[in-house]
Amino acid sequence: MDRIKFIGIVGGTIGAVGITTYLSSDCTNLVRADLKQIDNNKTLKPDQREILFLASLAPSGHNTQPWFVRYLEPYHWIIGNDKSKWLPAVDPNQRETMLSIGAFLQNLEYAAGSFGYACDWKLLATTNQDERVMEVKLSKKASPNNFDITKITSRRTVRSNFLSDLLKQEDITYLVDSEPEFIHYLPNNSKESKFINEQTIVANRLQSYRDPAQQELANWIRFSSQDANKYRDGLTTAGMEITGISGWMVRNFYDKDNVMTKDFRERGIDNIQKEVSASAGWILITSQDHSVAALLETGRRMERLFLKVRERNIAIHPMTQILEESSTRDKLNRSIGIEEHIQFILRTGYLKNYPQPVSLRRTLIGVAFVKENRFIQT
Structure with missing residues (x-):
């Protein structure tokens, strides 16, 4: 559902603009x-x-x-x-x-x-x-x-610093609980997991260069802390895990127009490649059909899972671009051998340190x- 952490290291230093400018600028990530x-x-x-x-x-x-x-x-x-x-x-x-x-x-x-x-x-x-x-x-x-x-x-969506250790069987059992027909773990050493890695990159590239999707992303980014405090929704630099000098640069010098540039799109794709290269694999959540009742129950199922992971030091990162682009969505089920309707694709992995929401x-x-x-x- 999120296609977020899109900026790596932004060039420039505080010294380049002067200490006075820095002190009068948007200096700190706004958090909950x-x-x-x-x-x-x-x-x-x-x-x-x-x-x-x-x-x-x-x-x-x-x-x-x-x-x-x-x-x-x-x-x-x-x-x-x-x-x-x-x-x-x-x-x-x-x-x-x-x-x-x-x-x-x-x-x-x-x-x-x-x-x-x-x-x-x-x-x-x-x-x-x-x-x-x-x-x-x-x-x-x-x-x-x-x-x-x-x-x-x-509860916190985490995007960075995933370990590549496979999930332990006792943790898988705890997370899946009584719903094995709807929750599927694909370890990172499986061909199915590698397929999702590849297709996630493909789907993100397609989406990044599909202007309506990229403009929609731009519209929901709260670049400044002032806008973040005004709207209290959308994607902030803190939520996108853009911190330090990079976060300061984005909050003070970026706007919606930057999101539409080739450089911005390519940085986002580069970050996706880095993210999918480090994880314990993927968790897929399915439903019996696409009815309103089934979708609501699947959302509830996902949240029940999400509220379990922190105590096991496990992160999950929703990355559903494959489902949002028709060319990747149409071949997903047959390529990974799941017949049910896939509603969530969650990158997962252990963390050494779990950040606050x-x-x-x-x-x-x-x-x-x-x-x-x-x-x-x-």
Whole structure:
């Protein structure tokens, strides 16, 4: 779902522009911990606000956060599909949008349970484009679940410093759990894994030189900390793991026009080649079909997996460009011997050190009361 870390080492030094210029510039990567959780919503009770914030920590392509919540009454909401956050160039059928909303639903259920609520779900959407996706009612249950919500707050997409050691069998068993028919590990020494390495590079090259997709990427990059703080979504230098002098250069001297240059595109492809050369292999997540219900459940399945990996010092990096380019997607299943519908392609590997989460999230905003139309944007 992300095609991110696209810049290697940017030339230039602070000394080249002078210390005064540096001190008056955008000096530091903005990360989630820097944000004040502004909340002027008076409609929601504290536990409702916390549940929805935890739900919003789900991953999404380009960190678009393509969901909204419509307030009906206390603990009774509709989870919606925000058309303004779609990615039509790489996700024209909103397949990835539904997967992201599924991850949001899984976080919501875990968070609600930790506060002692059970979720009663009612599927509303029949297509990926429907605005109303899921109705949920929260009701008190005898005791809260024992799910550790710090797994939600500490979840992090990592792109760098993967070790090439194969995943241990006990870790594979733990991650796959009771869903072996949907979760498949392809070790880095398998021909299937090598095929995905090659095709990921091919797909990224195709996508990088497909102008609508590259422009879409440019539109979701928050180059400056000022823009990152304003929008609290999209791709920041911290989220793209561009740090130090490189991050400073990007924040202060790059804009959307740079993304469309040949040099920028080639740097991105070079980084993809470096990334796929170092990993324990790939994890594929499949579904039985492409229905709304199946996509939402697959998004939930992916999030359940994502919330397990940190405790085992395992990273996963969604890289689904193969599925987004028709020429690579059409030959994927037969080339790796999987008949089910592949929905996620996740690069995986152990880490020596697990970084803290940095991707930004929008705040809860209360809107004036209109019956059955009070929106809470997360």
